[in-house]
Amino acid sequence: GNSVTQMEGPVTLSEEAFLTINCTYTATGYPSLFWYVQYPGEGLQLLLKATKADDKGSNKGFEATYRKETTSFHLEKGSVQVSDSAVYFCALSDPGSGGYQKVTFGTGTKLQVIP
Amino acid sequence: EPEVTQTPSHQVTQMGQEVILRCVPISNHLYFYWYRQILGQKVEFLVSFYNNEISEKSEIFDDQFSVERPDGSNFTLKIRSTKLEDSAMYFCASSEVIAGGEQFFGPGTRLTVL
Numbered sequence: 001g002n003s004v005t006q007m008e009g010p011v012t013l014s015e016e017a018f019l020t021i022n023c024t025y026t027a028t029g030y031p032s033l034f035w036y037v038q039y040p041g042e043g044l045q046l047l048l049k050a051t052k053a054d055d056k057g058s059n060k061g062f063e064a065t066y067r068k069e070t071t072s073f074h075l076e077k078g079s080v081q082v083s084d085s086a087v088y089f090c091a092l093s094d095p096g097s098g099g100y101q102k103v104t105f106g107t108g109t110k111l112q113v114i115p
Numbered sequence: 116e117p118e119v120t121q122t123p124s125h126q127v128t129q130m131g132q133e134v135i136l137r138c139v140p141i142s143n144h145l146y147f148y149w150y151r152q153i154l155g156q157k158v159e160f161l162v163s164f165y166n167n168e169i170s171e172k173s174e175i176f177d178d179q180f181s182v183e184r185p186d187g188s189n190f191t192l193k194i195r196s197t198k199l200e201d202s203a204m205y206f207c208a209s210s211e212v213i214a215g216g217e218q219f220f221g222p223g224t225r226l227t228v229l
Contacts, residue, residue, distance in 0.1 A: 036220070043119070043222035044158070044206060089158065102148070102160035102171060103208075103218060 002027045006090045006106035013080055013113050021075040021109045023064075023090035031094035033057075033066055033073040034103065038087045047075075047088070080113045087111070117141040119221035121207050127227045128197055136192045136224045138207030147190045148208040148218060149182065151175070158206065164190065197228045 006023040013019060025031065035047040035057070048057030053068035062077045073090060090106040120139045128134050140147050149161040162172040164182050181193045190209075194201055204225050208218040 034217075041222075043121075044208075044220035046217050046219075049217065091158075102163060102173070103150075103158075104160070105150075105158040107157050 002104045004106035010110040016079045019077040019080045023073045027094040029094045031092040034091040036089040082113045085113050121221040125225045138190045140209030144209035146210045149192045150206040151203040153203045202228045
């Protein structure tokens, strides 16, 4: 079946530090890949997505590249801000396994950025 | 900007009671979903709904669960007889297209079963 594995948190960084949150996946087909973010007290928001190999999703200074050869979709940001403190979820949607209609999530990584 | 809304934000109930969680999807979306997140665990798919019927459900979604679109705007999740292990955050989502498309999530309802 499908699965998503992401690095354990929490991750604590100083403002302006470089962020990497690792994510790898297992899928039977050719998935679309997503990063969702959950700010305190709020719902899940799509941060970025990539639908095919070598695509780079980007938004708000965050980037992730769809690497089919390593089945990875690592999230990066060059300079984090306090306002980036949130929980980040890596996820996939895989039509190949009949999973058109559901998103498979990782466990989430809590990021705390300190001034 | 259109958004998915959910009510209530927090529901406390006694074991064995029925609860109904409500969602208002984005108005032009056609596909609706429920997910849950037990505290400290993954967000898990429960069910998807299209054209007034369930299109896919997970093994979690047993006979105690049901979904309904009672009118043109609401989408509900009913748990007939709640168990302690149903305590979780429940997220509703909706999307325009199905394959690889973005699902828009609501803020969630925290269900606590005592």
